[in-house]
Amino acid sequence: MYQISTGFCVILSLFYGCSANFHQEHSTVEVNCNPKTSGTITFMFQISSTGANCLLIAKQTEVKHNANSKKYSGHIDSNGNLNVKIKYFAKRTDSGLYVCATMNNNKLFFGEVTKIQGVPDPVTQGPKMIQTTLKPVVKTTMIKQCVCDEKGAKPMLKCETWIFTSLVGGCGLFLVLLIATIVYCNRLRTRRCPHHYKRQPRGPPAGHAKMPTSHF
Template sequence: MDQKWILVILVFCQKMTSGAGEDKTVKEGQLVEINCALQEKGSLVIWFRLLDTSGMEFIASFSNNGMPKYVTNSFSKTFSESRIQQDVLILRSFNTISDSGVYNCASLKGNELKFGIATRLVMEKVEVAVDKASQATNLNICTTATPCVCNKQGETSPQMFCTPIILGPLAGGCGLLLLLLIITAVYCNQIRTRRCPHHYKRKPRVEAPGKQMMTNRHV
């Protein structure tokens, strides 16, 4: 390889790794115009690109009047030189895997290289469209669900008031009935054990008719 090509590659790589240039967001399959914007042209204009996947790659070289000096075999399929005199290289169809990277050109004037502004081709991020109808349905499902209500510490539930109000009278009524039952049982027991005089009064003895007649005879 000629020394001047080695020099071009080394200087180009140094310039690309320094972060100089501008980013250009493109879509898959899009035609892309890459502007090099050389300030001064020499006897030769050389195009390179530093790909994200395969590294450094020579594209083509042109004379200062736009005539091709040397191009790769796949140049005509990948690029167009219709605006090369305007320092614009056209990428026919952008491919994310094979075309993502930094593009630049350099003007060779004597032993001096002057680079244009580098351009980095970046794949445009495609946002996934969300169906608004399904999103609204999911939102309604989430919002209409019965929430779990938990009593916070320090808060009093209405059920705590209702329970004593209902159970209190019931407990009092049961207690009153039990007390009446006990009193009735004690009272009845006293009545049974009490001896009333009319219950134990001696009745007159009835004698047999035969004995009564004998008594009358003696008289």
């Protein structure tokens, strides 16, 4: 058992980077065993990332299935080599290293390593990112000049005329109010104070003879 573990470690360290054979999903794959030395017992191993798995054991012309017989089949050719057929290849479970080993005088002799992998899934490229550089936007503001219409209508009266007219109107109104006040006050005084004005003398009554004046 120690020899088997040591042999697997050597295989993984030396041959795990070897070229692989790519196969389609559910296709039939054949793995040939070419041991360097013949032996009484031949083993076929599958080595993957999860560990090692013994698929078949052949003793002379008898083949014993350790794995699923419906998926794997094995036979011994005319040269005494063990050949394994994977009836329907599954990329997830059947990808890995396949190697055979023969036992002779309690020693294991490993054959060539075959690396089998499934066809890689097509890579879906995402949308390409287009980098754009934003340019600063410069805004220009046009200032419209105020154009005076020299031909437009001019005011009929100047400011001085307006001021003078207002003053004259105010003075005239004040004068009228003053005259009205004086007249009103005179009328009131005439009614209340009649002794300030002269009275006309009364004439003699009708039919009354004037007394003669005597002079002494």
